[in-house]
Amino acid sequence: MKDLRDVIQLVVLEKRDIVRSILFGFLAGISAVGLFASSGYLISKAALIPPLYALTVLIAFLKLFGFARALGRYAERYYSHRATFTILSNLRLAFYKRLEPHAPRIFQKYRSGDLLSRIVGDVESLQNFFLRVYYPPVVLGIIFLATIVFTSIFSISVAVVLLLGLVITGLFIPAWYSVKQRKYAHRVREARGALSTEAAEFLYGYRDLRIYQQLAKKKEILLKTADDYLDEEERDGRQRLSNHSWNTFVTLIISWVVTGLGAFLVAEGDLNGLFLAMLVMISLTVFENAAPMAVLPSHLEDSKRASARLFSIVEKEKVDKGIWTLEDHQAPSIKMSGVYFRFPDDEREALREVTLSIPEGSKTAIVGASGSGKSTLMQLFMKFHTPSFGELSVNGVDIRKLSEESVWKNSNVVLQENHYFYGTIRQNLQLAGDILTDEEMEQALEEVGLRFDLGQKVLEKGENLSGGERQRLAIARAFLKGERLWLLDEPTSSVDALTERMIFEHLYQRAKGDTLVLISHQLNGLEKMDQIIVMEEGSVREAGTYHELIEKQGYFYEMKQIEQNIFS
Numbered sequence: 001m002k003d004l005r006d007v008i009q010l011v012v013l014e015k016r017d018i019v020r021s022i023l024f025g026f027l028a029g030i031s032a033v034g035l036f037a038s039s040g041y042l043i044s045k046a047a048l049i050p051p052l053y054a055l056t057v058l059i060a061f062l063k064l065f066g067f068a069r070a071l072g073r074y075a076e077r078y079y080s081h082r083a084t085f086t087i088l089s090n091l092r093l094a095f096y097k098r099l100e101p102h103a104p105r106i107f108q109k110y111r112s113g114d115l116l117s118r119i120v121g122d123v124e125s126l127q128n129f130f131l132r133v134y135y136p137p138v139v140l141g142i143i144f145l146a147t148i149v150f151t152s153i154f155s156i157s158v159a160v161v162l163l164l165g166l167v168i169t170g171l172f173i174p175a176w177y178s179v180k181q182r183k184y185a186h187r188v189r190e191a192r193g194a195l196s197t198e199a200a201e202f203l204y205g206y207r208d209l210r211i212y213q214q215l216a217k218k219k220e221i222l223l224k225t226a227d228d229y230l231d232e233e234e235r236d237g238r239q240r241l242s243n244h245s246w247n248t249f250v251t252l253i254i255s256w257v258v259t260g261l262g263a264f265l266v267a268e269g270d271l272n273g274l275f276l277a278m279l280v281m282i283s284l285t286v287f288e289n290a291a292p293m294a295v296l297p298s299h300l301e302d303s304k305r306a307s308a309r310l311f312s313i314v315e316k317e318k319v320d321k322g323i324w325t326l327e328d329h330q331a332p333s334i335k336m337s338g339v340y341f342r343f344p345d346d347e348r349e350a351l352r353e354v355t356l357s358i359p360e361g362s363k364t365a366i367v368g369a370s371g372s373g374k375s376t377l378m379q380l381f382m383k384f385h386t387p388s389f390g391e392l393s394v395n396g397v398d399i400r401k402l403s404e405e406s407v408w409k410n411s412n413v414v415l416q417e418n419h420y421f422y423g424t425i426r427q428n429l430q431l432a433g434d435i436l437t438d439e440e441m442e443q444a445l446e447e448v449g450l451r452f453d454l455g456q457k458v459l460e461k462g463e464n465l466s467g468g469e470r471q472r473l474a475i476a477r478a479f480l481k482g483e484r485l486w487l488l489d490e491p492t493s494s495v496d497a498l499t500e501r502m503i504f505e506h507l508y509q510r511a512k513g514d515t516l517v518l519i520s521h522q523l524n525g526l527e528k529m530d531q532i533i534v535m536e537e538g539s540v541r542e543a544g545t546y547h548e549l550i551e552k553q554g555y556f557y558e559m560k561q562i563e564q565n566i567f568s
């Protein structure tokens with residue numbers, strides 16, 4: 001049950017509905033037994049031609065039980081489903097809450113299809129936990145106990161047979177099935193996860209697969225994964241059905257035993273014949289309540305694995321959440337000393353012995369060859385990751401102690417890839433703040449050279465915008481955020497030189513007095529920077545102002561010469 005700990009905690013929050021579901025489930029079950037028991041008794045009694053009033057009373061009971069059964073069943077379904085929906089919604093909420101702090105790192109470990117399958121599929125699987133695993137055994141237990149006590153008034157041996165039937169159908173068969181099921185259950189989930197991963201890759205990569213003429217091959221893999229999933233589902237379905245059949249078979253045998261034993265007891269004079277039909281009817285009906293036990297093991301197994309898979313994402317990665325906050329509206333300083341960093345599951349170090357200082361209000365450019373660790377540095381500044389070794393502090397506070405939210409809240413970030421939501425330009429800009437006026441947004445658009453209407457539509461992922469337009473929209477968003485730390489990772493790589501110059505002019509105006517870190521793919525126009533950090537293979541190769549680096553005639557100077565030769 002360790003795997004289900006989190007789910008059980010959420011289930012017990014719905015105490016009221018749990019109690020109601022159990023009460024009404026008991027009412028429905030016991031009324032069904034009462035209904036059939038009284039009809040059995042009525043048949044026997046009617047054969048003896050009793051006075052009419054005696055039959056009228058019995059018929060009234062019959063109607064009452066019928067009504068109580070319908071009412072009980074309805075109320076049980078109502079409350080148990082209401083509880084289930086609330087539990088599912090709490091479950092999603094709890095999962096997202098735990099997932100949120102890991103969001104920047106999560107795609108590192110999990111493919112999007114797999115994540116989707118967990119978030120949708122596993123949460124959906126857990127809907128059966130309360131409905132089919134948690135409370136039905138309690139209802140079954142009390143209905144059986146009440147029935148056995150009632151039956152024992154008429155015949156102890158029939159009561160013992162019923163108890164035996166309960167043990168076989170409620171415990172033995174489900175346990176036997178559970179052992180068999182354990183072998184197969186994980187295969188369905190794994191097949192489902194594989195299918196959703198393949199489907200997501202197929203859809204996301206559709207265009208590239210077509211261009212590289214790999215669509216047919218990938219489609220074949222996708223269809224095979226779909227077939228595997230269907231096979232596993234079919235096997236699982238057959239198992240379930242076989243368990244159900246065995247359960248029903250045993251309940252019918254029990255009813256035959258009750259009939260035979262009852263007839264024997266009547267013949268021996270140990271049981272009044274008037275009650276024989278009633279006892280047979282009881283045995284036929286009471287086992288109806290044991291039917292859910294047939295599917296309990298498969299749902300229990302399913303819930304355990306779904307819960308373990310769901311929460312394993314967030315349990316594995318314990319992140320230092322930090323409790324300190326960055327002071328609002330203060331231009332921060334950043335210091336790194338002897339920092340090493342390695343991505344999870346990566347053998348190489350992406351950063352090695354990085355020591356640098358970015359003073360408050362300074363403008364820093366980070367340059368270097370592709371793969372030299374520039375973006376990784378930026379990710380560390382944003383606390384997407386924390387150093388594997390060494391010190392990184394913001395405003396003199398160890399970044400591990402700072403809350404991620406406060407770092408994100410206090411920075412204007414433009415990454416290489418930014419997300420654009422389906423909606424309007426206005427909605428995409430409003431991500432920077434809810435109380436922005438149209439004038440402010442129009443001004444920001446103008447400063448990045450975009451002549452967009454605020455109501456203009458943006459398709460999913462900004463599909464209807466050019467690469468340069470998307471980048472400029474992200475810069476406009478950063479302009480509107482107006483915080484004192486700017487973290488810009490090649491923000492204008494797809495923008496033409498003229499527009500780029502205009503954007504930078506506005507950027508420097510807006511960032512006056514702020515701390516700015518810019519990763520740049522080109523070495524031109526860095527004269528204004530207070531310092532340039534040159535990265536090579538994860539280390540700082542050299543650092544200084546533009547003129548210092550040129551005078552030094554080192555690595556930066558060489559890079560600059562090469563750039564000039566290429567473009568001259």
Ligand SMILES: Nc1ncnc2c1ncn2[C@@H]1O[C@H](COP(=O)(O)OP(=O)(O)OP(=O)(O)O)[C@@H](O)[C@H]1O
Nearest residue numbers: 108343346350368369370371372373374375376377
């Ligand atoms: N998510 C990741 N998981 C594992 N390794 C990574 C990851 N991201 C980057 N790396 C590795 O870390 C190293 C530095 O990458 P980084 O993205 O910081 O380089 P960069 O200098 O920003 O390159 P570019 O100019 O091409 O953007 C590279 O060797 C890269 O393969």
